[in-house]
Amino acid sequence: DVKVTQSSRYLVKRTGEKVFLECVQDMDHENMFWYRQDPGLGLRLIYFSYDVKMKEKGDIPEGYSVSREKKERFSLILESASTNQTSMYLCASRDTSSSYEQYFGPGTRLTVT
Amino acid sequence: RKEVEQDPGPFNVPEGATVAFNCTYSNSASQSFFWYRQDCRKEPKLLMSVYSSGNEDGRFTAQLNRASQYISLLIRDSKLSDSATYLCVVNKAGTALIFGKGTTLSVSS
Numbered sequence: 770d771v772k773v774t775q776s777s778r779y780l781v782k783r784t785g786e787k788v789f790l791e792c793v794q795d796m797d798h799e800n801m802f803w804y805r806q807d808p809g810l811g812l813r814l815i816y817f818s819y820d821v822k823m824k825e826k827g828d829i830p831e832g833y834s835v836s837r838e839k840k841e842r843f844s845l846i847l848e849s850a851s852t853n854q855t856s857m858y859l860c861a862s863r864d865t866s867s868s869y870e871q872y873f874g875p876g877t878r879l880t881v882t
Numbered sequence: 883r884k885e886v887e888q889d890p891g892p893f894n895v896p897e898g899a900t901v902a903f904n905c906t907y908s909n910s911a912s913q914s915f916f917w918y919r920q921d922c923r924k925e926p927k928l929l930m931s932v933y934s935s936g937n938e939d940g941r942f943t944a945q946l947n948r949a950s951q952y953i954s955l956l957i958r959d960s961k962l963s964d965s966a967t968y969l970c971v972v973n974k975a976g977t978a979l980i981f982g983k984g985t986t987l988s989v990s991s
Contacts, residue, residue, distance in 0.1 A: 811981055873925035873926050
């Protein structure tokens with residue numbers, strides 16, 4: 770079974786703090802993704818990575834950065850957290866060898882106060 | 883026009899009912915199509931891929947109409963456990979999956 774894990778299920782941070790969200794997958798997938806999900810807005814792509822050290826902006830990259838130093842790990846960084854970044858953050862990895870199915874982690878619910 | 887559009891619902895149906903969800907996509911170059919299911923406070927999971935010829939998995943039938951850029955999901959004999967949000971998803975090779983906002987289904991006894 771593919772497993773995608775995220776470092777925290779719930780996180781509370783203060784405005785202005787630097788926040789790191791970690792994601793690890795164990796299936797040697799090349800592609801990894803960060804989304805945020807908000808009521809009424811659905812899943813929105815923040816950043817994705819096709820391979821180690823590669824990154825591409827998604828639809829809403831402002832206020833975020835990412836790091837992919839190892840194939841299994843994709844980190845999302847909020848340089849200076851703001852209250853409008855309170856959201857559910859979902860990491861995913863993708864099998865590009867067959868069905869293009871994306872496997873999601875359990876999500877991190879981040880609250881910025 | 884949004885890339886993937888779905889009726890958000892909610893669809894409230896009794897157990898045993900047949901319910902259909904529709905989805906339209908704007909990019910004619912889209913190549914892969916999926917339905918994902920998301921339970922409350924959980925991550926999305928793949929329900930089924932959608933093939934040009936249409937495909938069935940038990941009580942679930944998915945259909946694709948490329949000419950109309952339209953995807954559908956039919957659920958027969960609805961169960962309480964089918965209550966969830968159903969996400970329509972499209973993909974063009976080399977890009978990230980594009981998710982619709984989802985259609986909420988509530989099945990009641």
